[in-house]
Amino acid sequence: MDMSRVADQGLVLLGCGKIGSAMLAGWLEHGLPSASVWVIDPNPSDWLRAQGVNINTPLPERPAVVLVAVKPQMMGEALPAIQALGGGGTLFISVAAGTSIATFERVLGAGTPIIRAMPNTPAAIRQGISALIGNASTSGSDMTLAEGLLSAIGDTVRLQDEAQMDAVTGLSGSGPAYVFHLIETLAAAGEAQGLPHDLAMRLAKATVAGAGALAIASEEDPSQLRINVTSPNGTTQAALEVLMHEQEGFPNLLHRAVKAATDRSKELSGE
Numbered sequence: 506m507d508m509s510r511v512a513d514q515g516l517v518l519l520g521c522g523k524i525g526s527a528m529l530a531g532w533l534e535h536g537l538p539s540a541s542v543w544v545i546d547p548n549p550s551d552w553l554r555a556q557g558v559n560i561n562t563p564l565p566e567r568p569a570v571v572l573v574a575v576k577p578q579m580m581g582e583a584l585p586a587i588q589a590l591g592g593g594g595t596l597f598i599s600v601a602a603g604t605s606i607a608t609f610e611r612v613l614g615a616g617t618p619i620i621r622a623m624p625n626t627p628a629a630i631r632q633g634i635s636a637l638i639g640n641a642s643t644s645g646s647d648m649t650l651a652e653g654l655l656s657a658i659g660d661t662v663r664l665q666d667e668a669q670m671d672a673v674t675g676l677s678g679s680g681p682a683y684v685f686h687l688i689e690t691l692a693a694a695g696e697a698q699g700l701p702h703d704l705a706m707r708l709a710k711a712t713v714a715g716a717g718a719l720a721i722a723s724e725e726d727p728s729q730l731r732i733n734v735t736s737p738n739g740t741t742q743a744a745l746e747v748l749m750h751e752q753e754g755f756p757n758l759l760h761r762a763v764k765a766a767t768d769r770s771k772e773l774s775g776e
């Protein structure tokens with residue numbers, strides 16, 4: 506992506522923790538000069554201090570982009586620091602779960618271009634996926650700029666409606682944690698069947714990574730890929746009879762987990 510507008514006018518990060526750092530790392534690797542980045546964060550990490558960016562110094566007058574990456578609970582305390590940049594000219598991108606566009610419009614003014622995006626932590630190795638939706642003041646070139654920035658850390662998708670953001674958060678925003686827990690529990694299950702811990706963990710990580718990569722690369726859909734592993738009356742069938750059980754298996758469990766995350770996202774927008 507062409508970073509020249511952002512490099513010339515500057516990019517401000519409000520909050521630079523796990524997800525802000527993952528995004529910043531991607532942009533610096535894509536050639537964004539560190540001198541063009543201003544970070545507001547009361548607790549800058551050692552990694553951030555080593556990047557040569559401006560930390561907690563006065564902001565440029567009209568930066569190209571402000572990225573909001575603080576926890577939703579910190580929003581009220583954090584937003585006043587960038588409120589003066591609202592009103593047009595600067596594009597705001599928020600990755601905060603459960604903080605609506607209307608909340609930002611109340612603070613920054615409805616004429617401010619605001620894009621809500623939901624990335625995920627594989628962004629740290631440029632394998633994230635981010636879903637985006639903009640407000641009425643967002644132009645086509647604002648969307649293109651936001652997609653360009655987010656494509657530096659993985660894939661992007663546009664949403665039709667802001668209401669989809671709660672379910673997106675429950676699926677792909679929080680989803681990496683479900684997969685990490687799958688790896689933990691798959692390895693533990695292998696240990697329970699007699700494998701040493703390190704071997705079980707290595708097999709579990711490679712199995713999840715390889716299956717994920719095959720699901721992306723293959724023209725067959727995941728259900729066919731599952732069938733391809735399953736010999737009639739073999740070992741996989743024995744396991745899938747447990748995992749695909751309507752009430753006690755994955756279908757009900759994941760339905761409940763994604764619903765809980767989606768509901769929590771809705772709750773956060775009301776807090």
Ligand SMILES: NC(=O)C1=CN([C@@H]2O[C@H](COP(=O)(O)OP(=O)(O)OC[C@H]3O[C@@H](n4cnc5c(N)ncnc54)[C@H](O)[C@@H]3O)[C@@H](O)[C@H]2O)C=CC1
Pocket residue numbers: 519520521522523524525545546547548549574575576577579582583600601602603623624625626678679
């Ligand atoms: N971690 C994840 O997987 C994802 C997180 N998000 C969203 O990103 C946001 C940040 O999450 P994380 O990076 O995980 O949290 P984090 O806790 O790692 O980072 C938050 C950062 O905000 C800073 N901060 C606290 N008060 C501040 C203030 N008043 N002004 C400026 N900075 C302040 C903290 O020092 C910290 O560095 C949240 O809103 C979360 O919903 C979105 C997608 C994925």
Ligand SMILES: O=C(O)[C@@H]1CCC=N1
Pocket residue numbers: 602674678679
């Ligand atoms: O757990 C959370 O609230 C954030 C949003 C998506 C991932 N982490």
